[in-house]
Every structure is written in C-alpha cells, then in structure tokens.
Amino acid sequence: MDVRVGQLRALVAVVDAGTFTDAAAVLGVSQAAVSRSVGALEQALGTRVLQRTTRHVALTPAGARIVAQARRILEEVAHLQRIVTEPSTEVRVGYAWAALGRHTRRLQKAWAAAHPRVPLVFVQVNDPTAGLSSGAADLGVIRRALDDPRFATAEIGVESRYAAVATDSALARRRTLRVEDLSRCTVAMDSRNGTTTPQLWPPDSRPASIRETTAVDEWLTLIAAGQAVGITAEATAYQYPRPGVAYRVLRRAPTISVRLAWWRDDPPDQLDEVVDLARTAYGWSAGEGAQGVGEEAGDSLG
Numbered sequence: 284m285d286v287r288v289g290q291l292r293a294l295v296a297v298v299d300a301g302t303f304t305d306a307a308a309v310l311g312v313s314q315a316a317v318s319r320s321v322g323a324l325e326q327a328l329g330t331r332v333l334q335r336t337t338r339h340v341a342l343t344p345a346g347a348r349i350v351a352q353a354r355r356i357l358e359e360v361a362h363l364q365r366i367v368t369e370p371s372t373e374v375r376v377g378y379a380w381a382a383l384g385r386h387t388r389r390l391q392k393a394w395a396a397a398h399p400r401v402p403l404v405f406v407q408v409n410d411p412t413a414g415l416s417s418g419a420a421d422l423g424v425i426r427r428a429l430d431d432p433r434f435a436t437a438e439i440g441v442e443s444r445y446a447a448v449a450t451d452s453a454l455a456r457r458r459t460l461r462v463e464d465l466s467r468c469t470v471a472m473d474s475r476n477g478t479t480t481p482q483l484w485p486p487d488s489r490p491a492s493i494r495e496t497t498a499v500d501e502w503l504t505l506i507a508a509g510q511a512v513g514i515t516a517e518a519t520a521y522q523y524p525r526p527g528v529a530y531r532v533l534r535r536a537p538t539i540s541v542r543l544a545w546w547r548d549d550p551p552d553q554l555d556e557v558v559d560l561a562r563t564a565y566g567w568s569a570g571e572g573a574q575g576v577g578e579e580a581g582d583s584l585g
Contacts, residue, residue: 286324286327293320294333294346296310298340332350359433375414376405376424377420378407379410379476381522382522386564397556401553415544421545425541444532445515448465449507449508449512454512459531462488466490466491479515
C-alpha cells in the first residue's frame with residue numbers, strides 16, 4: 284500500500300471545503316489534480332472514501348474513519364516540520380477556555396524572573412488539545428481527560444467549580460449554589476472542550492435543556508442575557524469577569540484537575556521548570572491537595 288501525504292491532504296481538503304473545486308482553490312492546484320490524488324488514495328487503500336454526485340461529495344462509512352486518521356497523520360507531519368524549522372524563542376502555553384485564572388500572572392512573573400529573554404506566552408486555542416495538535420502551543424492547559432497516547436500530562440493543581448448566572452436572576456442573590464439549583468434552567472455547555480456534562484447532576488434532576496456552545500464569549504453572552512446558566516472552572520470566574528454575569532461557588536461539586544500536557548515524544552526543553560512553577564503558583568505539589576483554592580474566591584466575584 285503506497286499512501287502519500289499529498290493524497291491525505293487532498294482528501295481532508297475536499298471534506299472541509301465540500302467540493303473538489305473549492306478544495307483545489309484552497310490547495311492552490313487544479314481540480315483535476317485533487318481528483319487524481321483522491322482517486323489514487325482510494326486505489327491504494329482498496330476502498331472508496333467519497334461518494335460523488337454532481338452537486339456535492341460525502342464520506343462513505345469507511346471514508347469517515349479514514350479521514351479521522353488522515354487528520355492525525357497530517358498533524359504529526361506538521362509537528363515534525365515544526366521541530367526542524369521553528370526556533371524556540373518563547374514558550375507557548377495553550378488553553379481552550381481559561382488559562383490558570385488568578386495563577387496565570389503569578390506563573391508568568393516567576394518565569395520572567397528566571398528567563399527574561401524567553402517569554403512565557405498564553406494563547407487561546409479552542410480545541411481539546413489546547414493547541415498542541417495544531418502546533419499553536421508547546422504546552423496545553425487541560426481540564427478534561429486527554430485520552431490520546433501522543434500526549435503526556437502532569438497535574439499542577441485542582442480548582443473548584445463555579446456556577447455562572449445572570450446578575451438579575453434569583454440565583455444570583457444566593458452566596459453559594461448546588462448543581463440541583465440549576466436543574467430547571469437551560470445550561471450552556473461546550474461538549475468538545477468544556478468541563479461540564481449532564482453527569483454532574485443526579486439522575487433525577489438533570490437540566491431541563493442544554494444549549495451547546497463553542498466558545499467562552501458565546502457562553503458568557505447567553506448567561507448575561509438570562510438565556511442560560513453555566514458551570515465552569517474557578518479559573519474562568521477569575522479570567523472572565525463580565526457585566527451581567529455573577530459567579531457563585533458550587534457546593535459539594537467535584538473539583539477539577541488542572542494538568543499541563545505536551546507531545547510525549549517532544550517535550551519542551553523547560554518542561555520540568557514550567558511544571559514546578561505552575562504547581563508553586565497553585566500552592567500545590569504532586570501527591571498533595573490544593574491549598575487556598577476554592578471558597579474564598581466567591582466573596583469577590585459576581
């Protein structure tokens with residue numbers, strides 16, 4: 284079997300663009316070249332990956348599985364290219380929703396004191412690997428399971444969960460809340476990158492409805508308008524104060540493990556130091572519980 288990177292790139296481009304013509308424009312080649320690449324891929328694999336009609340293309344069942352793996356292979360190839368071509372002039376820490384909340388600045392100042400010529404930069408990348416797979420980050424802040432053997436992780440701390448509600452709602456008048464208090468509301472959730480799932484609620488008091496969101500700004504806008512409520516990590520409450528949104532500590536809700544992730548086969552040169560400084564910022568060390576994380580934050584928020 285002779286499968287080439289260019290063939291995989293052509294397949295992914297067709298799937299993302301929707302047509303061979305649009306894929307050709309994205310890749311900067313002719314439509315015929317894209318068609319030949321996909322055809323050669325199908326021949327090499329011995330199966331059809333696309334169903335073609337006069338108006339659109341669609342993945343076959345086998346194609347759906349193949350394109351998912353193709354994306355992973357292309358990510359790996361891009362990662363190899365970055366190892367060779369990109370100089371290490373800064374350490375980029377990606378995050379999907381919130382960085383490290385009130386601990387972000389503490390970590391950056393400690394790092395700057397030790398490495399004044401190598402900035403520690405936080406970048407927001409809305410994907411489950413917090414920018415690792417796309418190459419936007421050297422390290423990723425992860426608050427949900429990352430079941431991908433390509434990446435390794437280290438726990439740096441834990442955070443409490445907070446409810447986010449409209450400031451003019453009856454819920455905002457209370458100092459703390461329980462997950463059950465939100466069960467009659469529409470709950471905004473990011474099922475791809477967020478830390479909230481219906482399983483947080485007892486089976487007999489699941490949310491009345493769920494509103495899928497894809498970004499923190501959309502999530503906050505829904506909540507401020509009273510169209511939904513949310514549950515989030517402590518870091519979000521500190522990083523995103525918003526007029527119209529009140530954050531309240533959730534009682535008896537499970538805490539969230541905060542981890543740093545990196546490519547297992549290509550850890551950053553300064554990995555151990557960043558992990559140690561991050562744990563110090565959280566007042567936490569491996570094998571110990573969090574210190575000073577949780578209830579005190581509720582007094583100054585909302």
